[in-house]
Amino acid sequence: xxxxxxxxxxxxxxxxxxxxxxxxxxxxxxxxxxxxxxxxxxxxxxxxxxxxxxxxxxxxxxxxxxxxxxxxxxxxxxxxxxxxxxxxxxxxxxxxxxxxxxxxxxxxxxxxxxxxxxxxxxxxxxxxxxxxxxxxxxxxxxxxxxxxxxxxxxxxxxxxxxxxxxxxxxxxxxxxxxxxxxxxxxxxxxxxxxxxxxxxxxxxxxxxxxxxxxxxxxxxxxxxxxxxxxxxxxxxxxxxxxxxxxxxxxxxxxxxxxxxxxxxxxxxxxxxxxxxxxxxxxxxxxxxxxxxxxxxxxxxxxxxxxxxxxxxxxxxxxxxxxxxxxxxxxxxxxxxxxxxxxxxxxxxxxxxxxxxxxxxxxxxxxxxxxxxxxxxxxxxxxxxxxxxxxxxxxxxxxxxxxxxxxxxxxxxxxxxxxxx
Amino acid sequence: xxxxxxxxxxxxxxxxxxxxxxxxxxxxxxxxxxxxxxxxxxxxxxxxxxxxxxxxxxxxxxxxxxxxxxxxxxxxxxxxxxxxxxxxxxxxxxxxxxxxxxxxxxxxxxxxxxxxxxxxxxxxxxxxxxxxxxxxxxxxxxxxxxxxxxxxxxxxxxxxxxxxxxxxxxxxxxxxxxxxxxxxxxxxxxxxxxxxxxxxxxxxxxxxxxxxxxxxxxxxxxxxxxxxxxxxxxxxxxxxxxxxxxxxxxxxxxxxxxxxxxxxxxxxxxxxxxxxxxxxxxxxxxxxxxxxxxxxxxxxxxxxxxxxxxxxxxxxxxxxxxxxxxxxxxxxxxxxxxxxxxxxxxxxxxxxxxxxxxxxxxxxxxxxxxxxxxxxxxxxxxxxxxxxxxxxxxxxxxxxxxxxxxxxxxxxxxxxxxxx
Numbered sequence: 001x002x003x004x005x006x007x008x009x010x011x012x013x014x015x016x017x018x019x020x021x022x023x024x025x026x027x028x029x030x031x032x033x034x035x036x037x038x039x040x041x042x043x044x045x046x047x048x049x050x051x052x053x054x055x056x057x058x059x060x061x062x063x064x065x066x067x068x069x070x071x072x073x074x075x076x077x078x079x080x081x082x083x084x085x086x087x088x089x090x091x092x093x094x095x096x097x098x099x100x101x102x103x104x105x106x107x108x109x110x111x112x113x114x115x116x117x118x119x120x121x122x123x124x125x126x127x128x129x130x131x132x133x134x135x136x137x138x139x140x141x142x143x144x145x146x147x148x149x150x151x152x153x154x155x156x157x158x159x160x161x162x163x164x165x166x167x168x169x170x171x172x173x174x175x176x177x178x179x180x181x182x183x184x185x186x187x188x189x190x191x192x193x194x195x196x197x198x199x200x201x202x203x204x205x206x207x208x209x210x211x212x213x214x215x216x217x218x219x220x221x222x223x224x225x226x227x228x229x230x231x232x233x234x235x236x237x238x239x240x241x242x243x244x245x246x247x248x249x250x251x252x253x254x255x256x257x258x259x260x261x262x263x264x265x266x267x268x269x270x271x272x273x274x275x276x277x278x279x280x281x282x283x284x285x286x287x288x289x290x291x292x293x294x295x296x297x298x299x300x301x302x303x304x305x306x307x308x309x310x311x312x313x314x315x316x317x318x319x320x321x322x323x324x325x326x327x328x329x330x331x332x333x334x335x336x337x338x339x340x341x342x343x344x345x346x347x348x349x350x351x352x353x354x355x356x357x358x359x360x361x362x363x364x365x366x367x368x369x370x371x372x373x374x375x376x377x378x379x380x381x382x383x384x385x386x387x388x389x390x391x392x393x394x395x396x397x398x399x400x401x402x403x404x405x406x407x408x409x410x411x412x413x414x415x416x417x418x419x420x
Numbered sequence: 421x422x423x424x425x426x427x428x429x430x431x432x433x434x435x436x437x438x439x440x441x442x443x444x445x446x447x448x449x450x451x452x453x454x455x456x457x458x459x460x461x462x463x464x465x466x467x468x469x470x471x472x473x474x475x476x477x478x479x480x481x482x483x484x485x486x487x488x489x490x491x492x493x494x495x496x497x498x499x500x501x502x503x504x505x506x507x508x509x510x511x512x513x514x515x516x517x518x519x520x521x522x523x524x525x526x527x528x529x530x531x532x533x534x535x536x537x538x539x540x541x542x543x544x545x546x547x548x549x550x551x552x553x554x555x556x557x558x559x560x561x562x563x564x565x566x567x568x569x570x571x572x573x574x575x576x577x578x579x580x581x582x583x584x585x586x587x588x589x590x591x592x593x594x595x596x597x598x599x600x601x602x603x604x605x606x607x608x609x610x611x612x613x614x615x616x617x618x619x620x621x622x623x624x625x626x627x628x629x630x631x632x633x634x635x636x637x638x639x640x641x642x643x644x645x646x647x648x649x650x651x652x653x654x655x656x657x658x659x660x661x662x663x664x665x666x667x668x669x670x671x672x673x674x675x676x677x678x679x680x681x682x683x684x685x686x687x688x689x690x691x692x693x694x695x696x697x698x699x700x701x702x703x704x705x706x707x708x709x710x711x712x713x714x715x716x717x718x719x720x721x722x723x724x725x726x727x728x729x730x731x732x733x734x735x736x737x738x739x740x741x742x743x744x745x746x747x748x749x750x751x752x753x754x755x756x757x758x759x760x761x762x763x764x765x766x767x768x769x770x771x772x773x774x775x776x777x778x779x780x781x782x783x784x785x786x787x788x789x790x791x792x793x794x795x796x797x798x799x800x801x802x803x804x805x806x807x808x809x810x811x812x813x814x815x816x817x818x819x820x821x822x823x824x825x826x827x828x829x830x831x832x833x834x835x836x837x838x839x840x
Contacts, residue, residue: 010631011633012443012446012459013446013456013457013458013459014446014447014450014456015442015443015444015445015446015447015448015449015450016443016447016633016642017443017633018438018439018440018443019438019439019442019443019459020438022435022439022461023432023435023436023437023438023439024435025435026432026433026434026435027434027435027436028435029435030434030435036433036434036463037433037462037463037465037468038433038460038461038462038468038472039432039433039439039460039461040458040459040460040461041442041458041459041460042457042458043456043457045457048457048458052458071612072615072632102810105790105808105810106808106809106810110610110612110613112612112613112616114612114616115612132810132811132812132815155634157811157812157814157815161812211436213436278705278726280705283709284705284708284709284711284712284717284721284724285698285700285704285705285706285707285708285709285710285712285724285726286705286706286709287705288704288705288726289703289704289705289706289709289817290705291704292704292705292726292728293813293814293817295779295780295781295813296781297704297728298728298729301704301726301728301729302728302729302731302732303725303726303727303728303729303732303735303736304704304705304725304726304728305723305724305725305726306698306705306708306712306721306723306724306725306726307723308712308717308718308721308722308723308724309718309721309722309723311722312722312723312766315723316723346732359715360715361715361716393713393715394713397709
């Protein structure tokens with residue numbers, strides 16, 4: 001089954017936003033066993049959009065269009081696709097009610113006239129409810145020609161849930177063999193090194209296959225098997241996954257695609273009955289913000305501190321004035337006292353601290369931009385790490401967050417070992 | 421001059437990497453005044469690549485191809501493009517020397533036979549030195565047909581410097597008029613409503629044009645003019661921008677594309693000589709994390725608090741036990757006391773607080789998931805807002821952050837009015 005992607009939107013065409021939707025959908029479709037040979041981006045222009053849709057339908061079985069389903073008159077995807085399929089649009093009462101309910105839910109009475117445009121659907125189309133916005137998804141089938149168009153709203157927070165909840169199962173039903181996979185998620189080992197460590201496995205791959213995915217500060221390997229049943233697929237993947245555990249050991253924190261590093265850590269803390277606090281300087285709340293992405297983090301996290309100023313580091317965390325004078329705010333010593341102080345102030349079993357120079361300013365020859373110290377206190381024992389990042393301000397802060405989470409994982413596992 | 425982008429590579433096609441190159445090049449080309457109507461992604465397949473190149477040359481003046489210039493036999497971009505232009509490849513001694521020098525520089529003696537493939541260039545092509553890798557860039561012109569192909573290596577750290585140093589000036593020379601733009605950035609007004617408010621301006625647009633861009637919790641409008649000089653362009657854009665200010669008033673926080681909402685707020689605080697603190701429950705550090713994206717935020721921000729637990733709200737912020745008992749942690753009263761308490765604890769002039777139910781759990785009929793209270797203290801005066809968000813945990817937290825920033829802006833501006 002050949003699937004092709006068309007991303008609609010002048011913002012993508014002019015480079016104002018990066019086309020992450022295409023990457024997401026391509027990856028998901030590939031995992032479902034679909035073949036992908038083309039991706040196209042077109043703007044909100046009727047004629048060019050029509051050409052793109054006709055060409056795509058000509059060479060592929062299924063065309064997935066994202067974007068251009070908004071309420072404005074620039075949004076033309078539905079209208080143009082309906083015309084290509086020779087379908088009229090009608091007002092779908094169900095979609096209209098959902099739009100009313102949506103506006104009611106967000107407490108807005110300002111439904112403008114053009115919002116009703118989103119309740120217009122092509123005759124014979126399958127309407128997919130949008131749980132995160134007002135534009136429904138649409139599947140338009142032409143059984144005679146064996147061609148299908150799938151229309152999904154462009155905002156990623158609407159597109160992704162809709163794909164996962166409805167479109168994926170629709171596509172899966174059309175496939176003879178299922179594709180099943182695990183994501184082996186690794187932290188604390190760099191991308192190049194991790195790939196070198198499994199180069200032989202990647203070379204030898206047939207079924208299952210092994211493919212690396214780089215994420216900020218983490219490396220993920222997808223193990224994918226093609227099989228008639230999930231059980232059979234699991235049997236095929238088992239030896240490969242066991243081999244990954246043998247090679248990477250505790251650096252593998254999960255093989256569950258849905259589980260994030262912060263969720264893994266919150267679960268680990270819960271399991272150990274421990275609480276955590278944070279003391280952040282350069283990351284300025286991003287570390288805690290990421291940890292608390294994990295639903296249910298309230299069981300392990302009571303409070304955290306953003307201590308940007310030196311005086312705040314002293315006042316809230318009890319960092320010694322002499323330490324700041326002698327070693328500076330960006331030092332292993334300060335990171336250590338911050339972690340110890342955060343654990344004490346929050347009466348927590350563990351604490352993470354981050355202090356560094358994110359840039360663009362503030363660097364010196366001795367302490368350049370990208371220098372970050374991370375501290376981790378677990379049951380009174382404090383470890384620190386010196387890191388050198390080479391990105392811009394944003395990237396340096398993101399890397400510091402992941403490095404801190406990785407250090408916490410290592411220390412929690414080491415603490416477990418000591419207790420044994 | 422119509423420019424079209426073709427990204428070559430199976431990794432992009434299958435979604436293993438996000439196509440950031442296309443966004444980068446599209447934005448740069450649009451700013452150079454080029455028109456962009458199509459972007460295409462194809463894999464390392466000879467036939468499909470040739471089709472894509474021929475089609476692109478058919479409808480555009482210049483085709484920029486990225487990727488597929490590596491040393492392996494999968495890398496076909498140069499070979500296929502040369503064939504389309506009817507050119508033979510020859511060994512370019514200059515490129516060969518540069519490849520040798522490159523390997524010498526990175527201290528590697530492992531020049532494999534296939535590296536020399538990268539020194540093969542099409543007859544008559546302009547060869548662009550690659551200062552960050554081994555594959556040179558290539559410009560192949562067909563003056564008779566008025567068509568040009570520009571080939572650039574795929575790795576962003578090779579592509580971007582090459583574009584900036586050589587390709588941009590090449591394209592600029594071909595352009596009669598430049599393109600200049602401002603981004604009118606608006607907070608506190610929803611996308612649909614904002615677009616309705618300027619529908620007539622969008623309809624009437626020719627030069628300058630007006631186009632909306634939705635961002636989480638903000639709306640941006642790009643005003644773009646085509647002119648022979650920047651001065652002339654500014655003259656053309658001025659009436660449109662003034663009209664936007666008339667309609668949106670203080671909701672316009674900048675017309676500078678580079679300036680973010682957090683940078684604007686940090687600048688506003690600096691201007692007023694005020695400091696800020698934060699007290700976060702459901703956003704758990706994300707609000708401070710975003711504010712401190714702004715370089716130089718240390719001048720206005722000393723410390724902030726993540727008070728997830730009720731006990732922490734009492735202990736750190738002095739929220740009254742009775743308030744939590746009577747109204748609950750998610751209430752306007754608690755948000756108010758959090759903001760007041762944060763300002764006091766941090767000895768700050770202003771403070772923002774956020775308390776809410778981000779989900780997925782924790783909602784009740786009276787207090788559903790998505791209910792968030794925001795508090796803002798400015799010089800002892802506290803305002804609160806009740807918000808109802810309808811996204812998932814992540815989206816609710818992101819929206820809460822933007823709404824808090826927006827409230828701070830409103831209150832800072834209002835405080836300025838009162839003083840007058």
